[in-house]
Amino acid sequence: MGFGQLPQVDIASVPADALLLDVREDDEWAAGRAEGALHIPMSEFVGRFGELTERADEGAQVYVVCRVGGRSAQVTRYLRERGLDAVNVDGGMLAWEAAGRPLTGDAENAYVL
Known part of the structure; x- marks a missing residue:
């Protein structure tokens, strides 16, 4: 299955109560994230x-x-x-921010592009 065959959705299609899995690294997560997202960096995902x-x-x-x-x-x-119903969010957190979806973060400044 190539990347083009993976199901994906645009930011507007992600429900507010969705199970959002954020696979960015810790520094990216701290800078800005969607409220309630589950954070498991890709580098640690299998474990x-x-x-x-x-x-x-x-x-x-x-x-x-x-x-x-x-x-x-x-x-x-x-x-x-592994049998899970997973979809890729097209454009990632850059598109999330550009669409005006809410962000929270640990840093003083909001997510910086």
């Missing part, structure tokens, strides 16, 4: 996979996001190969 399965309801769709969509596409493929 922390159980955290996602504990949080996901049976059959729940998982929306996977990174900065622009490359890492999230790889994780989406991994999840789909």
Whole structure:
């Protein structure tokens, strides 16, 4: 399955109550993220996979996001190969911010592009 065959959605199609899996690294996460997102960096994902399965309801769709969509596409493929209903969020957190979706963060400044 190539990246073009992975299911993806645009930012506007991500429900407010979606299970959003953010696979960016810690510094990116701290700079700005969607409220309520589950953070498991791609570099740690295989070892922390159980955290996602504990949080996901049976059959729940998982929306996977990174900065622009490359890492999230790889994780989406991994999840789909394991039978989860995962979709890649096209454009990632850059598109999230550009669309005016709410962000929270640990840094003094909001997410900086």
